[in-house]
Amino acid sequence: MTSNQTRCARITALAVSAVFVLTALASFSCVSSSGSGYERSVDDDQSAAARAAAAKKDKTPPPQNDTDGSTNPPNSSWSGSGSWSSSGSSSISIQIQAATPRGTIELRGAPTGATLLIDGVPRSSAVRALDASGTVARTETEAGYRRVRMELFGYEAWESVIELPARGYVLLYASMPRLPFTLVPASEALVRSDPRRPGSLGTARIAFKAQAPGSARVWIENQSGRLLRDIGRLAITGEAVLVDWDGKDEQGLVLPNGLYRIRIQGEGGEASGSAGASRLVELPRLEPLRAASLHGAYSGALLAPDSIVLPRGVNQVSGGAYAYIDARDSDGAAPGGTMSARIPSWFGLRLGGLPFEGSELVVSIMATPYLGYDFVYDPSGFSLLASLKGELLRAGDFSAAFLARAGIGSFLDDELEDWPASWDGAARFPGAGGGFVLEYAPGPGRIFLSAEAIAARFYPEWGDQSGVWWEVPGFFAWAYLRGGVETLIELGAAGQLSAMASIAARSWPFGGPAGFQPPLSVAGELAWYAPSSPFVLHAYAAGQWERFYSWYFGGGLGLSLLF
Numbered sequence: 001m002t003s004n005q006t007r008c009a010r011i012t013a014l015a016v017s018a019v020f021v022l023t024a025l026a027s028f029s030c031v032s033s034s035g036s037g038y039e040r041s042v043d044d045d046q047s048a049a050a051r052a053a054a055a056k057k058d059k060t061p062p063p064q065n066d067t068d069g070s071t072n073p074p075n076s077s078w079s080g081s082g083s084w085s086s087s088g089s090s091s092i093s094i095q096i097q098a099a100t101p102r103g104t105i106e107l108r109g110a111p112t113g114a115t116l117l118i119d120g121v122p123r124s125s126a127v128r129a130l131d132a133s134g135t136v137a138r139t140e141t142e143a144g145y146r147r148v149r150m151e152l153f154g155y156e157a158w159e160s161v162i163e164l165p166a167r168g169y170v171l172l173y174a175s176m177p178r179l180p181f182t183l184v185p186a187s188e189a190l191v192r193s194d195p196r197r198p199g200s201l202g203t204a205r206i207a208f209k210a211q212a213p214g215s216a217r218v219w220i221e222n223q224s225g226r227l228l229r230d231i232g233r234l235a236i237t238g239e240a241v242l243v244d245w246d247g248k249d250e251q252g253l254v255l256p257n258g259l260y261r262i263r264i265q266g267e268g269g270e271a272s273g274s275a276g277a278s279r280l281v282e283l284p285r286l287e288p289l290r291a292a293s294l295h296g297a298y299s300g301a302l303l304a305p306d307s308i309v310l311p312r313g314v315n316q317v318s319g320g321a322y323a324y325i326d327a328r329d330s331d332g333a334a335p336g337g338t339m340s341a342r343i344p345s346w347f348g349l350r351l352g353g354l355p356f357e358g359s360e361l362v363v364s365i366m367a368t369p370y371l372g373y374d375f376v377y378d379p380s381g382f383s384l385l386a387s388l389k390g391e392l393l394r395a396g397d398f399s400a401a402f403l404a405r406a407g408i409g410s411f412l413d414d415e416l417e418d419w420p421a422s423w424d425g426a427a428r429f430p431g432a433g434g435g436f437v438l439e440y441a442p443g444p445g446r447i448f449l450s451a452e453a454i455a456a457r458f459y460p461e462w463g464d465q466s467g468v469w470w471e472v473p474g475f476f477a478w479a480y481l482r483g484g485v486e487t488l489i490e491l492g493a494a495g496q497l498s499a500m501a502s503i504a505a506r507s508w509p510f511g512g513p514a515g516f517q518p519p520l521s522v523a524g525e526l527a528w529y530a531p532s533s534p535f536v537l538h539a540y541a542a543g544q545w546e547r548f549y550s551w552y553f554g555g556g557l558g559l560s561l562l563f
Contacts, residue, residue: 181268195247216266294348312353322556431456
């Protein structure tokens with residue numbers, strides 16, 4: 001081979017080798033590029049698939065079956081919630097409570113007006129059926145075992161226990177024979193009442209029992225059988241037959257202490273027969289009992305407590321209001337000037353026999369608005385007082401008791417927190433106190449005296465008006481001496497009237513000048529007790545004589561209920 005041929009062969013081999021190398025490099029480059037693009041495509045597809053699956057899962061509604069595969073039956077109680085989102089989010093909660101199955105009970109044959117009771121609860125009454133076939137009483141109630149009862153005064157009660165199916169109907173027939181007319185004492189216990197007590201406090205209530213309707217005559221006789229009072233006839237319309245007697249004879253005079261017999265003789269209405277009964281009633285001399293204003297959170301007169309304690313089971317509520325009129329010149333020097341008033345309004349509760357026998361608990365709240373005063377701040381406020389009174393001694397006409405009281409007060413205007421709210425120095429105060437009460441009650445008249453020591457952050461009067469200056473609020477202790485008298489006036493058929501007067505005087509604060517300082521607080525009140533009525537109407541008047549140059553007075557009304 002010549003040199004030229006050799007050179008051409010080498011060039012051809014180099015060219016083929018170069019083409020092969022370039023082809024291999026191009027193939028490797030394509031494979032690498034295709035692999036990386038595939039990996040990115042797979043990653044993108046996986047992310048998109050995950051997002052789609054999550055969105056699909058969020059949009060899946062709550063399953064209709066429980067996790068154990070069981071299906072909720074109709075009328076069952078279930079709840080579920082679901083949420084999904086596109087541009088926002090929301091949630092739904094559903095609760096379904098199945099209605100309790102009910103059924104119908106119909107009862108026939110009972111007397112007209114008889115009451116249908118289901119499990120002791122009145123549900124319907126027997127009325128004349130539309131088909132004129134007798135009477136019918138119908139009601140719907142829950143399914144299950146039910147106690148059905150029919151009652152009517154004068155008839156034997158009918159009762160049965162039935163099973164009422166769900167959405168079912170049960171028809172029953174009741175047989176209720178008519179009962180004979182009878183009268184018997186409700187109790188054999190001796191009834192005791194003192195007619196010298198006013199209103200319902202001095203009324204004897206005697207109870208009998210009947211089992212059929214009718215009417216009866218009632219009268220009072222002494223132990224020898226002599227007629228003392230004919231109370232008259234009364235209608236018997238229920239099992240309880242109650243007779244009230246005020247302890248007076250036919251002429252309206254209070255009978256002497258002793259034993260008396262109340263008799264009742266009756267005849268049946270639709271039922272045949274007659275019957276009679278009697279009970280003994282004692283008219284003893286008992287300790288006095290009275291209603292009270294409860295203005296000062298104690299029982300007694302307006303400004304003075306008495307020794308009376310309500311027995312257990314006897315309670316009282318009382319409310320009232322009065323206007324204290326301040327008639328003085330603007331400088332306070334003489335009466336007849338500008339007129340201003342505060343109107344205390346209160347409500348009290350008196351509980352006999354609490355917290356122990358021979359004691360009573362009284363709670364009284366008062367609101368006091370001020371009208372016509374030219375004050376920078378409004379002194380209107382309220383106060384809350386409570387007291388405990390207990391018997392210490394009762395011997396004949398004499399009695400003694402202890403009294404403990406405490407109270408708080410607050411103003412409607414917060415700027416006056418350092419002043420005594422709803423202050424009425426003679427009867428109400430924010431602080432604590434205690435003392436003793438003595439009483440002498442020989443008959444319809446009474447007299448009672450009390451001494452009470454009080455500790456408070458304020459004293460009823462301070463500053464240049466009294467000539468002595470005290471820094472308030474501080475700590476003050478002083479004494480109150482109180483007294484009251486009462487007479488009970490008989491009004492015949494109109495009831496009784498109680499007339500009371502009371503006074504209160506206070507000492508200087510302990511550690512200060514000796515003796516008592518004016519004003520002398522005075523009050524009068526009338527209480528009307530209607531015959532045998534638990535309601536008592538009160539009228540009040542009160543005043544203060546301030547160092548003999550001005551009067552501070554007022555009056556009002558109140559109402560009490562004894563129960």
